[in-house]
Amino acid sequence: MNVRLMGAVSDETGMSTVEYAIGTIAAAAFGAVLYTVVTGESIPDALTGIIEKALNTSV
Structure with a gap:
């Protein structure tokens, strides 16, 4: 009885599935946060400013 109870408590079957699920959710x-940041107003404005500054420099 004790061996069966210890086997049920320490059984790790399915742990990798839970880890994959948590990793997928994370x-x-x-990805959602990155999409929100990239599609916001600040990123295109910053890139446009960098490109304009690079094109308007005198060598």
Whole structure:
């Protein structure tokens, strides 16, 4: 009885599935945040400013 109880408590079957699920959720959340940042107003404005500054420099 004790061996069966200890086997049920320390059984790690399915742990990798849970880890993959948490990793997938974290990656999706990171992707959503990154998409929000890139499609915002500040990033295109900053890139446009950098390009204009680079094109308007005198050598």
